[in-house]
Amino acid sequence: MLDLDLSGLTVVVGAATGYQAITAAAAALANAGRVVALTRTSYRHPAAASDATLAFAKYADVAERVEVANRIDSHKWHDVDIVTYCLQVGPISRSLTELLPSHAVVSLMAEPWELQPGVVDFDACDEAGIKVAAPNLSHPAIDLLPEFARLCCALLGDAGVDQRAARIAIVCDTPCAAILEQMLRERGARISVFSHPSLLTDDAWDVILVAMRPSDKPPMDINSLGRIARNSRRAKLVQFSGGIDRSAASYFGLSVWPPKRPSRGQLGLPLDVLGAAPEIRRLIGGLKAAEAAYRDADLGGNNVGFLVTAGSEPGRAYPSPDKDPQETSNL
Known part of the structure; x- marks a missing residue:
């Protein structure tokens, strides 16, 4: 726990709507003095998000400490x-960090590799003395990497892929690669893993599963897709995470699942497909x-989270340099 x-x-x-609507109530149940739940003005149904958030707060009997704005x-x-x-x-920008007190903590609510580049100005946070904390998805009480693998297998099922004996190329540069490979092998698939589309071998694949980090440009670009079209034209491209140049895929006559492009930075299937528990964890x-960062508790290693600071690569984040390598192995 x-x-x-x-x-x-x-x-x-x-x-928010769905299981994410519990966030405000969860904070209030943890005795937060005040919780402000912001709506997104561009959201299609902002009233639905407000209603769902307040409904959870009322059910938990903490509505007096939850404000929607x-x-x-x-x-x-x-x-x-x-x-x-x-x-x-919205983005944690320099202008926002200048408004926050220096003791404030930004919670990424994800490991850095899951985030779209540029959504958090880590340099500005560092300069303001604001800590940035990320959850350790491998912590036993969170344990999300197996859930991502399950979700990926569900996406393959939706795509009509019979995972038994299918030749699947996994293109993955995230910590999910090993457990995803293991899970698919257990289901009978023949698996090869590549950390980048440029490393994909010229084999006749049944499925090419794209499970990459978010990026400004799709790693599965026209050059990679051209090679696939020459060698595996009948292969089905399945987009779990990371980008695919869908215009190029269409040009080469390649099949891509899901048919509708996921929103930027979103997975091919939402996590809540697996039920409430993974999203709540x-x-x-x-x-x-x-909370741990705010109270200067131990972070890193096998703890619940770790601190993140600016890295040299644009749009990427790395564990804080004041931690030793073992403590920051989550990335």
Whole structure:
């Protein structure tokens, strides 16, 4: 159990629908003094997100400490202790960090490799003395890597792939690669793993599973797709994460699943397909990592989360350099 304790803290989260709507109530149940749930003005149904968030808060009998708003006045950001990165809050920009107190903590609510480049200005956070915390997805109380593998297998099933004896090339540069390979082998698939599309061998694949980190440009680009078209024209491309140049795929006559392009930075299937538990473990884990950072508790290693600071590669984040290599092995 993560034993979340946000006693007396002011926490900013996103108002949402689905299982993510519990975030505000979870923070309040952990004794946060005040929880502000921001709606996204461009969201198709902002009232639905507001209603769902407040419904959970009322059910948990914490509605008096949960406020739904579409913005926070500039001067009130100075009262915030923890702010979660989410679409509703928007990018953690330099202008936002300048409004936060130096003791504030930004919770990524994900490991850095899951995030689209540029959504958090790590340099600005470092300069302001603001800690950035990420949950350790391998922590036993969070344990999301096997769930990602299950989700990926479900996506293959939706694509009509018979995983028994299928020749599958996994193109993956995330920590999911090993467990995804293991799970598919157990289901009878013949697997080869490649860390980048440029390393893909010229074999006749049945399926090419793309499970890459988010990036500004799709790693599965026109050059990679041209090679696939020459050698594996009948292969089905399955997009779990990372980008595929779908215009180029269409030009070469390649089949891509899912038919509709996932939103930028989103998975081919949402995590909540697997039920409430994985999503809730992620949300609570993200809040717990922020709590630990706020209270200067031990982070890194096998703990619930780790601190993240700016790295030299644009749009990428790395564990804080004041931790030893063993403590920051999550990346």
